[in-house]
Amino acid sequence: MEERIEKMMENVFKPARRHADFSWASIGNVKEGRGDLGEDMPVSVYRLMQYTMLATLAKDMGEEKANWYFREAGKLAGREFALNLLKLDVPMNDFMAELQRLLKDFRICVFRLESLDPQTGEIIVTAAQDLDCSGIPVTNETVCCYDEGFFSGILGAYLKREYDIREVDCWANGDRICRFKGGPRT
Template identity: 45%
Template sequence: MIPVFGEKYNFQWSDLGDVQFGRPNLGQQMPVMVYRLAQYTMREALAQRYGDDTAAEILRDSGWIAGREFCLNVMDRAQPLAAFVAQLQTKLKELGIGVLRVEKADPNDMLFTLTVSEDLDCSGLPLSGNTVCDYDEGFLAGLLYTYTGKPFSAKEIDCWATGDRTCRFEVKPDLLAA
């Protein structure tokens, strides 16, 4: 999935600012509840204005930008796939985003089943019967696009909100976008 805007967007990593300078007393840490308050109220406002499907698409697109920028600014893109995934696992855990595991991998065809436990977006949510990690889908697709130069799609197939205790994503090349 490459969003309709592709690589053309205005966000820059530097837009995140100098947190150490700006928050000398509070620092970089904040409760998960505050992050979720921002994400789920934005989701609700988008859904009210544009509908649930469009809200999910916008969150996916914003996740794609975040995954791309994360890969460009945090990850070492020059390393082999196994080392890249290991670094990603470490970074996601260090940043409190989640615990990434590779459940299945076919590196030749770039097909993956990935799980994220303790997911920042949904672990502990009440059951809704729907997957809710649209942002994560975009994040994974944007990250892998930036690493490989090829479009990817990521689809959440299991989620805490559907009764599972880990988020599971099927990730594959997006042949329609190629």
């Protein structure tokens, strides 16, 4: 009984989580909390969340604004992903190799650096078997706004400058892989 009261008081005095203050800790201890169900789940569940969220935003504020929000969320995710899981003080080649390995380990995509201009910082990367879009119906458009932000956030964290990246090829556009092009914001 004492213990229960203590726990209740703890909860009473714990400040509510503010959604605007995302931190890596918000993800919590998945391994401990999920027990037998474990840390993995089907990709369809992730897409159910993503595409219903996008539909809800688009209905309320239009497609363009909804895409903007997804891109911004992706950028925040990419930044936190890089800050929490990647070494940022290593040479570019090592950084890219580690990023490629991590994206595969997390089963986000099969990532490749296609080109990087050391002078201008212009970059082209590809994502095959992508978590967001591989296998979705072809609608003749690029749909991976979250990934655009995600890669912008990761590169921005490493290079310590704002990066803008846009998708030019996508599964939804009839391609087998997604291709992203971009560079530092001028």
